Structures are given as C-alpha cells and as structure tokens.
Amino acid sequence: MSDSIVAAPGVPDHFPQRIVCLTEEPTEVLYALGEDHRIVGISGFTVRPPRARKEKPKVSAFINAKIGEILKLEPDLAIGFSDIQADIARELIKAGVEVWISNHRSVDGILAYIRRLGAMVGAHGKAEAYAQRAEQHIAEIRAAVAKLPRRPKVYFEEWDEPIITGIRWVAEIIGIAGGDDCFPELARESLAKQRILPNGDEVVRRAPDIILGSWCGKRFRPERVAARPGWDTIPAVRNGDLYEVKSPIILQPGPAALFDGLDAIHRIIVEWALR
Template identity: 60%
Template sequence: MVVAHAFSLPQGPQRIVCLTEETTEWLYLLEQESRIVGISGYTVRPRRARDEKPRVSAFTSAKIDKILALAPDCVLGFSDMQADIAAALICAGVPVTVFNQRSVAQIFDVLFQVAAMVGQGAQGLALIANMQQQLAALAEAAAALPRRPKIYFEEWDVPHISAIQWVSELIGMAGGDDIFPELAAQSLGRQRIIADGSEIVRRNPDIIIGSWCGKKFRPESVAARAGWGDVTAVKTGQIFEIKSADILQPGPAALTDGVAALHRIVMAWSQVHG
C-alpha cells in the first residue's frame, strides 16, 4: 500500500537578514518587509526600515552573534568584500546568498532572483518592467541631445576613485559620457583609483559629480584642487552631488532616483551648453 504524503508549497525564506541596503529596499517595494529580521546599519531606503528593523552589520563587518540570535533562514549580501561575513555565517549553518552585480543588467537579474526567492516573481517582473520603461524613456530623451557632456563621476576623493560599471552605464543612459570608461569595468574600488589627478584635468570634464560614500561631498574643495582651475566643469560651476544611497547601491535606488538625478543634471547643462 502506498501512502500519499501531503506537502505544503514552499513559501521561501521567512526570516531574512539583509547585509546591504538594496535588498532591503527591494523587499519593501515587494511588500515583503515582514520577512526581514535584520538590516545593514547603512540602510536609509526606505527610511522607516531603520525604525522597524535591528541593524546588525556595516559593510565589511557584522555582528555575527546578533545575526545568529535572530535565527535567520536566509542572509543576503553583496560583493566579494562580504566574503568573510558570509564564511562565518555559513560555518554556523546559516544559508547565505551573496550577489556580485556590477552592471545594470546584472542588477535587474538580481532583483528578479530575490523576488522569485520570496514568491513574488510576477510582482517583481512588473516592477522591473516599469523601471526598464523609465530607463528607455530617459535614453530616448538623451539620444536627442545635440551634444553629450563629458562627465567625471567621483566615488571617493583621496585617492580619486571613478565610477563603478552601473554608474558609468547610467551616465550614458542619462545623456553623458563617462571620462573613465576603461576603469568602469573594474569591480573593486582600488582598481578604479586614478593615481594621477592631472589625468582628470587632461580629460577636462564638462560636469563633475561627486558621491562620496560615507561622507559629505564638498564641491568647493573639488574646485580648489591644485591645477583644476582650468577644468571646464570648475570654470562653469558644473559640480554636483548625488547622494551615495541614491546611486552607489546596486538596486532600485540607482535605477530610479539615481539615474533621474543624473538626467536632470545633464538636461540642465544641455539647455545652457548644448
């Protein structure tokens, strides 16, 4: 006699710790925030997550004991820089998924994977399609510009670190040209260091955008750098900040608010200099 066993359908992880902001923001957008039991201390999107969820990690460090006390059935991380955290949790028996997205296409791939993990594949695809439509509209508007500005995007000041790949790609979609496209493909910040600041001056950007992760961008200090007085962006006052939370997180923020900020800067420049 064969006895039939009843199995419930899988519901996906119920107790998720997010070691970076982008997965937290995405789970909130998917209306699955009840699954989150711990977040990164750097989380600012959505703002209410800081009030609702315990903070258990920085970026390259984490409170392992605190995470284990939350009894997570899934920990989500980003980049090889969190390998040590992931290893410690794996050794403690915790399921860990670490993504390593660097391009816009890879960000979309990760968003879909996370949505599928929590049983929200259809909703995730709908949100992704909406973001892709917005990006396409920006790119179409950018294609009509008579002239594209040269843009230097600075991720850090000392040493100078240029734009990571998804930021470089979003600059292009917004209507500008990254002046260090050859560095954008390098995944690590130390690989995107511009050792000689005079090379930035030589490439003479029309626009400078700063996004210093973890500290306030200061346009006046950029303008005052030795030898930068003749840079077009400095002479014309085209030095701007985009908050790191809006552009340097490889998730929804960069694909919405981050690229929108880039596009506004480019369009305003085009009205005067195009």
C-alpha cells in the same frame, strides 16, 4: 501583474521566512515587492525605505556584522553583496546559515538581481513587474536624451583620498542619462583599488564638462575639488558644474540607482545641455 507563486490560504509558505539583509538593496527590493514581513534584520547603512530603520533591527555594517545578534534572529537566509562581505558570509555559513552573496556590477545586473531575489522569496510575478517598470523608466530617459542637442563628458568621483573613479553601473547610468563617462576603461574594474588615480592630472587632461561626486559616508566638497592644482582649467570647474549625487541613490547596485540616481544625473545633464 498578479503573483503566480504565492501560497494558497492554509498552505505553508516554503520560501525564506526570516531574512537578514546585509546591505541596503535587498531591503529596498523586498519592501517594494511587499515582502518586507520576511526581513528580520538589516544593514545599519540602510536609508531606503526610511521606515525600514524604524521597523527592523540593524545588525551589520558593510565590512563587518554582529554575528551573534544575527544568529539570535534565527535567519533562514542572509543576503549580502560582493567579495567585500566574504568574511561575514564565511562566518554565517560556518554557523549554519544559508547565505546568498550577489556580485552584480551593471545595470543589467541590477535588473537580473531584482528578478532573482523575487523568485527566491516566491514573488516572481511582482519582481518581474518591478523590473519591467525600471526598464520602462530607463527607456523613457533614453528617449528624452535623444532630443538633447549635445552630450557632456562626465567625471564621477567615488572617493577623494585617494581619488577613485566610478564603478560600472554608475558609468552606465551616466550614459543612459545623456552623458559620456570620462573613465570608461576603469569603470569595468570591479574593485575600488583598481579604479584609483595616482593624481588628478588625467582628469585635467580629459577635461570633463560636468563633475559628479558621491563620497560614500561623507559630504562631497566641490570647493575642495575645484581647488586642486591645475583643475581650474577643467570646463566643469570653470563653469561651476560640480554636483553631489547622494550616495544612497547611486552607490548601491539596487533600484535606487535605476530610479532616483538616474533621475538626479539626468536633471543635471539636461540643465547643462540646454544652457
């Protein structure tokens, strides 16, 4: 699909020219759209695409940023995610930087985010094509799932101490991939503190068939999970169905979750369903 908003040769490009990406998902989207030349700074947690780490200066973490370094880059737009980055946004706004903080938490929200970001940089056509590609991929997974003989109950753990269950887009991806999230009522809660379990008893009671772990910033340890008191009765533990899903492909509300994250979870569910 051709892009309908690209400036003609010799005509000034009136869209943002110097963008700082405070989280990974805008970096991944802009690279995918071929608009990476607009990026002047990225999050230190960025791993997608790999070349971004080599090409762009790292100026932020998630809850803090190098405000002075960002200002030296003279950005005309900074893009971040969620209320957690409110303090960073406030400091940049006070310094005169235009800031966009998205707050999406669902699969539909990710798709809308791709389209909105594309429009903001004058790449509406390319963004629409990219979003449609993601939608087609989701449709193909749904069609494959419809042929599976059974659906597992899936428990997703975002953190271990305290135990935090999965956020909304993760629960939705589990559903698309062929499973049923064990804590759908908690998945609707946007803040991690609202998804904390007092202990593991309720996980035992809900008896998941599969346990998925993605502990942001550290390696998932299935042997530690399996050793929790009473968890030996859980079907997933009895059958050894505990798996890590790497954080960069599932805990970022961006394209990675709709492609690699969805594929990873779908493969695990298919293997279980056809066993």
